[in-house]
Amino acid sequence: MNTKIKELRKQHKLSQEDLALEVGTTRQTITSIEVGKYTASLVLAYKIAHFFELSIEEVFDFSDIEQED
């Protein structure tokens, strides 16, 4: 799944560790989400979106899932 986390992080001048600390996860998980290896749970997706003051759809790209349907 594609996400805009990396761009948003750069806009806010945050490191992966800073973001991980804010949303209650580890740097490795943020890396995995950014490169699309791991799909975040709804709770974590909400926390990340909430941190950037955006909706989940604005941060995570669900077009792959919509195409599958």
Next chain:
Amino acid sequence: MEDYKRKLERRRWVACLMLCIATVLVVVEVMMFIKIDKDPNAHFNEGFILGFQSGLILVMFVKSIVDIFSLTRTLKDERKIRLLYNKEHDERMQMINAKCGYPLIQSIAMFLIFVAIIAGYFNIIVFYTLVAVVMLLLIVSALFRVYYSKKM
């Protein structure tokens, strides 16, 4: 976070207790080694199992010391407490552990080692077999962990 801080403090006390137990066990082991060393009829297997036990006690001893120092250092820094909390409650790591059956394998390995030590006094072949099974379990679990860590 205050609850977690208290949990860490409790863990530090447990590590202190483990260190005390390990120290007593080291003394007992040394006395048993001296006894076996003086006994001309002592079998090689007795010394071998005692050596294996000593290794486990030594690991317990070193791990307790490392835990005490690392927990003391962590408890002084709020950021480190949060990092440790996040590490222990990380959903990705929990999923990897669940896929590898890590909690179950850990319990089985501990139980089998305990059984192996007792069985070793009666039959050394059972001891070797159980230790080999534990080694295999831990190696397979570690390999799965590495695989899923790379995959996810």
